[in-house]
Amino acid sequence: MVPSTRDLLLGSRFERRLDLLAAAVAGVLTFAFYAAGVFTVEGGIIVLPGDATLVGLLLAASVGYRRSSLLGAWLGPFAVYMGFNADWAFFGLSARPLAARLAFLFDPTGLVVYGVAAVLLGSLAYAAGAGLAWAAGRIGGAVES
Numbered sequence: 762m763v764p765s766t767r768d769l770l771l772g773s774r775f776e777r778r779l780d781l782l783a784a785a786v787a788g789v790l791t792f793a794f795y796a797a798g799v800f801t802v803e804g805g806i807i808v809l810p811g812d813a814t815l816v817g818l819l820l821a822a823s824v825g826y827r828r829s830s831l832l833g834a835w836l837g838p839f840a841v842y843m844g845f846n847a848d849w850a851f852f853g854l855s856a857r858p859l860a861a862r863l864a865f866l867f868d869p870t871g872l873v874v875y876g877v878a879a880v881l882l883g884s885l886a887y888a889a890g891a892g893l894a895w896a897a898g899r900i901g902g903a904v905e906s
Contacts, residue, residue, distance in 0.1 A: 764828075772830030780824055780833025784840035787820050791844030796852055800845075809878055813845040814838070821883040825890025834887035839879035846871060 771777060791813050794800040800812035817838025824834040843866075850866040857865075865871075 768830075770831050772833065776827075776829040776833065780829055780836060783820060783824075784833070784836040787816060787837060788840030788844040791816055791841040792847050795845055795848035808874065809842070810845045813841040814878075814882065817841040817879065818882060818886040821886035822890035822893070825887035825892075826894045828891060828894060831884065831887055834883040834890075835879050836883075837879075838883045838886075839875055842875040842879065846875070 772780070791800065794812070795802075800810075802810055817840075820837030820841070821834040824830070824837060846866055850862045854862050854865060
């Protein structure tokens with residue numbers, strides 16, 4: 762059965778809430794891991810941090826595997842990117858006033874970059890997760906018969 766466009770983009774109300782909760786938890790954990798030094802940035806020009814990207818891709822792939830919504834697959838990577846950005850704003854720029862750190866956190870250019878990356882990478886990871894679920898269903902059906 763092919764899902765409707767609305768179901769593909771938004772999913773059910775329960776799935777939306779679950780995806781939003783997972784994205785929020787992943788964003789907070791990413792912030793905490795960067796702050797604690799578990800995740801690190803090796804220097805240079807940082808556009809998309811590697812550890813946050815990996816966490817976001819895994820989260821989006823799990824959303825695709827559950828056949829939830831694309832919105833959830835986009836929120837996951839965006840939330841972890843914002844977790845990284847929050848660490849950078851509040852701990853990397855700690856000598857600046859709070860207003861400057863908040864301005865850096867919600868800089869429109871950064872939000873657009875993270876948003877576009879989240880949509881592109883989240884869509885690819887969603888497709889990979891959905892393909893994995895499809896393959897697992899086909900293999901499971903072949904094993905049962």
